[in-house]
Amino acid sequence: MIATTTWKHNLTNYQNIENINRSGFQHLEIVQPLATDQVRLQLNNLYDEVPLKISKLEIYSNSANKKLVTFEGSTQFTIEPRLIEWSDWIDISLPINGILSIDIYSPNKTIHSVGLTISNDLIKTTDTDPATPKYFFGISAIQVAAKLTHKKIAFFGDSLTNQGNYSAPLSLDLETNFQIMTANFGISGNRLLRPGHSTSQWSTSFGEAGLTRFDHMLANYQPNIVVFMEGLNDLLHPGTGTPISELPTAEAIVKATYILKAKCRKHDARFVPMTITPFGKSDGWTPEKEILRQNINTELLKMPHILDVSELVGKDNQLLPEFDCGDHVHFSAAGGKIIAKYIKEQLIRKRMI
Structure with missing residues (x-):
C-alpha cells in the first residue's frame, strides 16, 4: 500500500473571521482521482489556540456508503491547538474520478485555521457561487491507499x-x-x-x-x-x-x-x-x-x-x-x-x- 495524497490545500490564519462555523456543520465535496478502498484525512488546527472539537465526521461517495472517521479509535475527538494530525485509515470503496463528500460536525463556532477557494472545480462547499470566496475548516489534505506511485x-x-x-x-x-x-x-x-x-x-x-x-x-x-x-x-x-x-x-x-x-x-x-x-x-x-x-x-x-x-x-x-x-x-x-x-x-x- 502506498499512501498517496490526492488533494491538498493550504490553510492559513484567518484571525479576523468570527463564527465561520455558525451552524456547527460543514459539508464539503472534493474530487478524488484514484479508486481506493482506504482513505484518511489530514485534520488541521494549526493556527488556533483552543482545541478543535469534532463531534462527528462522516465521509461517503453516496448516501449508501457513509463511514464514520475516527481519530485514535474514537468517533468523537479533539485536535489540539497548533497541531496537524492524520485520522485513522477508514475502509471505504471510492471509484476513480469520483467525489468524496465530507460532513463535519463541530461545536467550535469560531475557527481561525481556514482554507479559501473561489473555484468549484476541485472542492465545493454549500456556497457554489463561482465568483465568491468560499471558506472551509478542519480538513487540509486527503490520502488514499494506492497500488502505484504517482x-x-x-x-x-x-x-x-x-x-x-x-x-x-x-x-x-x-x-x-x-x-x-x-x-x-x-x-x-x-x-x-x-x-x-x-x-x-x-x-x-x-x-x-x-x-x-x-x-x-x-x-x-x-x-x-x-x-x-x-x-x-x-x-x-x-x-x-x-x-x-x-x-x-x-x-x-x-x-x-x-x-x-x-x-x-x-x-x-x-x-x-x-x-x-x-x-x-x-x-x-x-x-x-x-x-x-x-x-x-x-x-x-x-x-x-x-x-x-x-x-x-x-x-x-x-x-x-x-x-x-x-x-x-x-x-x-x-x-x-x-x-x-x-x-x-x-x-x-x-x-x-
Missing part, C-alpha cells in the same frame, strides 16, 4: 494560485487525464520576500514569506514539479497598508527566485516559474512598480522552463478583459481556464508530463 505537482504562490481559477481546472485535468496528483500551496496575500505586515484586517492570513515556507512544502510534500507564481504582492502591497519602504528591488526578487530553483534541484524537483502578471488600474499600481515588474520579468525570462503568463494575460501594464475578474489583479474563471490550458500545453511541450 507523479506530484505543487502549485505554489499567492491568491492567483490559492483562489483556484487557473490551478483548480489544471489540477482536475492533470489528475483525471494524466493520473498526476496535485496540491495547492497558494496563500492569498502571500509575498515572496516578507511575511504579512499590513494595516489590512487580513494581514495575519498573508502567512510567512514564500521564500521560507517553500522549504516546508518541499520537505513535506516532496513534489516532482513545482509550478511557481509569486512576487506580485511584493510589488502590490507596499504603499497600500504596508510600508512603502518594503518595496523590493528587482534584483532581490530575481535572486530569491533563483534560490528557490536551487532548492528544487536539491530535492530532485523541476522548477517551473512564471512571470509576474500585470496589475495596472489597481489601487496598488504605480509607474515605479511597473518598471520593477518589467525588469523582474526580463530577468526571469532567462530562466529555463519559465512560462511567460504575463504575455498571455496582459497588454501594456494591464490584464486583458477576458482574464480580469474585475479588480485588475485576479483572474476571472474563464481566463483561469485559458491559463490552465496554456500551462498544460507548456508542460507537455517541455516533456514534464
Whole structure:
C-alpha cells in the first residue's frame, strides 16, 4: 500500500473571521482521482489556540456508503491547538474520478485555521457561487491507499494560485487525464520576500514569506514539479497598508527566485516559474512598480522552463478583459481556464508530463 495524497490545500490564519462555523456543520465535496478502498484525512488546527472539537465526521461517495472517521479509535475527538494530525485509515470503496463528500460536525463556532477557494472545480462547499470566496475548516489534505506511485505537482504562490481559477481546472485535468496528483500551496496575500505586515484586517492570513515556507512544502510534500507564481504582492502591497519602504528591488526578487530553483534541484524537483502578471488600474499600481515588474520579468525570462503568463494575460501594464475578474489583479474563471490550458500545453511541450 502506498499512501498517496490526492488533494491538498493550504490553510492559513484567518484571525479576523468570527463564527465561520455558525451552524456547527460543514459539508464539503472534493474530487478524488484514484479508486481506493482506504482513505484518511489530514485534520488541521494549526493556527488556533483552543482545541478543535469534532463531534462527528462522516465521509461517503453516496448516501449508501457513509463511514464514520475516527481519530485514535474514537468517533468523537479533539485536535489540539497548533497541531496537524492524520485520522485513522477508514475502509471505504471510492471509484476513480469520483467525489468524496465530507460532513463535519463541530461545536467550535469560531475557527481561525481556514482554507479559501473561489473555484468549484476541485472542492465545493454549500456556497457554489463561482465568483465568491468560499471558506472551509478542519480538513487540509486527503490520502488514499494506492497500488502505484504517482507523479506530484505543487502549485505554489499567492491568491492567483490559492483562489483556484487557473490551478483548480489544471489540477482536475492533470489528475483525471494524466493520473498526476496535485496540491495547492497558494496563500492569498502571500509575498515572496516578507511575511504579512499590513494595516489590512487580513494581514495575519498573508502567512510567512514564500521564500521560507517553500522549504516546508518541499520537505513535506516532496513534489516532482513545482509550478511557481509569486512576487506580485511584493510589488502590490507596499504603499497600500504596508510600508512603502518594503518595496523590493528587482534584483532581490530575481535572486530569491533563483534560490528557490536551487532548492528544487536539491530535492530532485523541476522548477517551473512564471512571470509576474500585470496589475495596472489597481489601487496598488504605480509607474515605479511597473518598471520593477518589467525588469523582474526580463530577468526571469532567462530562466529555463519559465512560462511567460504575463504575455498571455496582459497588454501594456494591464490584464486583458477576458482574464480580469474585475479588480485588475485576479483572474476571472474563464481566463483561469485559458491559463490552465496554456500551462498544460507548456508542460507537455517541455516533456514534464
